[in-house]
Amino acid sequence: MNIDLRSDTVTRPTPGMLKFMFNAKVGDDVFHEDPSINELEKKAASIFGKAAGIYCPSGTMTNQAAIKVHTQPGDELLCDVTAHVYNYEGGGIAFNSGVQSKLIHGDNGRFTAKQLEASLHPYADWLPRTSLVTIENTSNRGGGTYYQLKNVKEIAAVCKKNNLALHMDGARIFNALTETGESPKEWGKVCDSISVCFSKGLGAPVGSVLLGSEEFIAKARRVRKLFGGGMRQGGYLAAACIYALDNNIKRLKDDHQRAKHIAKILQSKTYVTNMLPVETNIIIFSLDASMSAEKFTGALKKDNILISMIGNNALRIVTHLDFNDKMLKVVEKALKKL
Numbered sequence: 001m002n003i004d005l006r007s008d009t010v011t012r013p014t015p016g017m018l019k020f021m022f023n024a025k026v027g028d029d030v031f032h033e034d035p036s037i038n039e040l041e042k043k044a045a046s047i048f049g050k051a052a053g054i055y056c057p058s059g060t061m062t063n064q065a066a067i068k069v070h071t072q073p074g075d076e077l078l079c080d081v082t083a084h085v086y087n088y089e090g091g092g093i094a095f096n097s098g099v100q101s102k103l104i105h106g107d108n109g110r111f112t113a114k115q116l117e118a119s120l121h122p123y124a125d126w127l128p129r130t131s132l133v134t135i136e137n138t139s140n141r142g143g144g145t146y147y148q149l150k151n152v153k154e155i156a157a158v159c160k161k162n163n164l165a166l167h168m169d170g171a172r173i174f175n176a177l178t179e180t181g182e183s184p185k186e187w188g189k190v191c192d193s194i195s196v197c198f199s200k201g202l203g204a205p206v207g208s209v210l211l212g213s214e215e216f217i218a219k220a221r222r223v224r225k226l227f228g229g230g231m232r233q234g235g236y237l238a239a240a241c242i243y244a245l246d247n248n249i250k251r252l253k254d255d256h257q258r259a260k261h262i263a264k265i266l267q268s269k270t271y272v273t274n275m276l277p278v279e280t281n282i283i284i285f286s287l288d289a290s291m292s293a294e295k296f297t298g299a300l301k302k303d304n305i306l307i308s309m310i311g312n313n314a315l316r317i318v319t320h321l322d323f324n325d326k327m328l329k330v331v332e333k334a335l336k337k338l
């Protein structure tokens with residue numbers, strides 16, 4: 001039995017999802033003629049109470065397209081120091097949009113309205129024009145931590161007061177909403193744009209949607225084409241995302257419970273240090289000098305269990321749709337030996 005806990009992106013479509021994909025109605029999406037993509041965009045927009053959506057091949061593309069539409073070259077955006085848009089999208093903020101980033105040192109990926117306000121600067125000819133704030137929910141490098149809506153309402157108020165757009169990288173937004181029970185429509189009201197991924201916890205093979213106003217999405221459509229993301233009969237892939245929305249949200253709480261179970265076992269180990277709060281499906285922790293990351297991952301690998309090394313003797317484990325209770329038992333046994 002192979003158990004891959006490196007990321008929630010490693011899942012493969014289930015037979016039910018594949019059957020649904022196989023039966024999708026498709027057309028040329030560059031001509032707006034793919035019924036399945038049109039349906040997915042409409043469905044996702046309606047869940048978050050947004051006017052429109054656009055289906056893209058990846059979360060990187062939805063985030064980068066959003067940044068491109070919200071900004072002008074020479075602008076500045078504000079994000080947390082751990083943000084995916086800043087750390088893991090190939091320098092795309094600078095490359096695609098000619099924008100520089102100002103980093104806020106938040107709490108495991110989340111910052112407050114007060115911290116945002118303190119990071120703003122007044123207008124001056126010689127200062128970059130700040131135009132965009134991005135938040136990440138849940139925060140990947142923050143260990144799957146999530147925002148409370150009331151805190152983001154405060155952030156949105158600072159944005160409004162200072163004429164800044166607010167983008168949410170919601171690659172794992174449904175993991176967050178599973179825990180808070182908050183309504184996606186309320187989140188749609190506070191964020192100008194939202195990126196939602198289907199290829200993470202929701203278990204689809206490909207794709208993300210970007211949501212926003214009609215005008216914003218019309219501009220994002222041009223950017224998607226410019227980035228090479230205009231798809232033709234992409235409806236087969238969009239169908240997997242529709243299936244994921246209908247079938248794979250409720251079960252996310254199982255991933256969270258399994259992550260918490262693994263975290264508890266790890267916490268009983270004397271060599272495990274600095275574990276970030278495990279709020280959803282991600283566990284980030286470090287090892288002290290008595291146990292190297294290579295030795296730890298090597299031992300797990302012998303039991304066919306894969307986890308990620310993320311530097312400085314730190315490790316990451318992510319639970320997902322292809323990880324079940326039977327596998328959890330195998331992981332428990334392997335960890336207890338270590």
Ligand SMILES: Cc1ncc(COP(=O)(O)O)c(C=O)c1O
Nearest residue numbers: 058059060061084136140169171
């Ligand atoms: C928080 C976050 N945002 C965006 C992305 C980018 O998604 P993709 O891999 O589909 O480009 C990821 C990928 O893991 C992520 O974790």
